[in-house]
Amino acid sequence: MTTHRIAVIPGDGIGKEVVPAGLDALHATARRFGLTLDFESFDFASADYWQRHGDMLPPDWEQTLRGYDAIYFGAVGWPEVVPDHVSLWGSLLQFRRVFDQYVNLRPCRLMPGVRSPLAGRLPGDIDFVVVRENTEGEYSSVGGRIFEGTDRETVLQETIMTRVGVDRVLRFAFELASRRPKRHLTSATKSNGISISMPYWDERVAAMGERFPDVRLDKFHIDALAAQFVLHPEWFDVVVASNLFGDILSDLGPACTGTLGIAPSANINPGGEHPSLFEPVHGSAPDIAGKGIANPIGQIWCGSMMLEHLGHPEAAAHLLGAVEDVLAYGPGQAPLTPDLHGTGTTAELGRAIAERVSERP
Ligand code: ATP
Numbered sequence: 044m045t046t047h048r049i050a051v052i053p054g055d056g057i058g059k060e061v062v063p064a065g066l067d068a069l070h071a072t073a074r075r076f077g078l079t080l081d082f083e084s085f086d087f088a089s090a091d092y093w094q095r096h097g098d099m100l101p102p103d104w105e106q107t108l109r110g111y112d113a114i115y116f117g118a119v120g121w122p123e124v125v126p127d128h129v130s131l132w133g134s135l136l137q138f139r140r141v142f143d144q145y146v147n148l149r150p151c152r153l154m155p156g157v158r159s160p161l162a163g164r165l166p167g168d169i170d171f172v173v174v175r176e177n178t179e180g181e182y183s184s185v186g187g188r189i190f191e192g193t194d195r196e197t198v199l200q201e202t203i204m205t206r207v208g209v210d211r212v213l214r215f216a217f218e219l220a221s222r223r224p225k226r227h228l229t230s231a232t233k234s235n236g237i238s239i240s241m242p243y244w245d246e247r248v249a250a251m252g253e254r255f256p257d258v259r260l261d262k263f264h265i266d267a268l269a270a271q272f273v274l275h276p277e278w279f280d281v282v283v284a285s286n287l288f289g290d291i292l293s294d295l296g297p298a299c300t301g302t303l304g305i306a307p308s309a310n311i312n313p314g315g316e317h318p319s320l321f322e323p324v325h326g327s328a329p330d331i332a333g334k335g336i337a338n339p340i341g342q343i344w345c346g347s348m349m350l351e352h353l354g355h356p357e358a359a360a361h362l363l364g365a366v367e368d369v370l371a372y373g374p375g376q377a378p379l380t381p382d383l384h385g386t387g388t389t390a391e392l393g394r395a396i397a398e399r400v401s402e403r404p
């Protein structure tokens with residue numbers, strides 16, 4: 044029997060509501076597939092913890108979390124108590140950096156029963172994955188200001204691309220594309236305007252492409268790519284992008300597929316030297332926290348991504364299939380939450396999905 048140790052961090056706001064629903068679905072999937080998932084819950088990376096300790100994380104957090112195979116994360120941030128940049132930099136961004144989670148993965152799939160803001164799109168039309176470089180690129184802190192306060196005031200911020208950093212995310216994207224039926228990879232670039240770093244990116248993409256002759260490769264400038272996401276989302280399969288471009292695309296993509304409440308994401312350390320982290324795209328949503336109406340599907344879908352990452356693709360597909368089944372029943376038959384035009388609660392929808400996991404063939 045396979046055993047995995049999972050660190051659970053519910054965090055703040057609706058994180059604390061959707062994580063239990065996610066765990067129910069994972070328990071049901073584990074039973075069905077004979078997996079043992081050992082969950083241990085932690086209260087740090089939350090505003091409560093910050094209020095008690097004046098810090099987001101305990102000093103030994105790294106040793107503590109290092110012992111786990113994955114981190115199942117809810118949401119962090121409660122601006123009334125702790126400013127967002129403090130909570131984010133003090134927790135999630137530390138995990139990303141210390142655990143070298145250099146791939147940020149966001150699947151964008153239009154699910155049955157969910158209305159896309161793009162007119163006329165049906166489930167099956169949109170099904171792609173954005174692979175974002177997560178550690179370098181445009182988000183470097185290298186730069187500064189000179190001549191401040193004068194009319195020569197000048198600001199400079201560098202982009203950093205290392206060969207290792209670029210190649211490793213490209214390799215991940217090509218490998219992912221080669222495992223998917225369409226075997227199609229699109230690279231986001233802007234080498235017509237950004238004349239040093241982006242041509243380098245293109246060069247590395249072309250070099251890596253030679254090692255993956257079975258993957259159909261194309262590239263778009265980021266401006267055109269953003270337009271294509273909206274006009275022809277069915278074109279895309281796997282999209283790889285630098286940190287900044289990936290950040291933009293990985294919000295735009297899920298926006299094309301309906302509600303924020305169902306979108307999952309993963310911060311991955313592909314080599315497995317460090318734990319990877321699975322979190323929904325949405326935040327702590329203070330406006331609906333405590334009402335029991337948050338959609339748990341983003342969190343549940345994260346569980347599916349986690350199972351896939353841990354080497355259980357069948358269990359992952361089964362869990363996601365259960366989500367699709369329940370969404371397809373519609374608000375009349377299933378306790379869908381208000382963002383999906385139903386009147387169900389977080390707990391009811393979570394339970395319906397966990398039951399479907401056990402029942403579906
Ligand atoms: P962050 O700063 O972490 O990105 P945010 O506060 O900007 O978070 P979210 O917390 O993601 O944004 O919420 C944005 C909007 O989407 C809110 O109005 C919230 O009610 C809604 N929302 C977010 N997640 C869910 C969910 N799981 N179910 C239903 N509605 C949601």
Ligand code: MG
Binds near residue numbers: 120127326
């Ligand atoms: Mg916010």
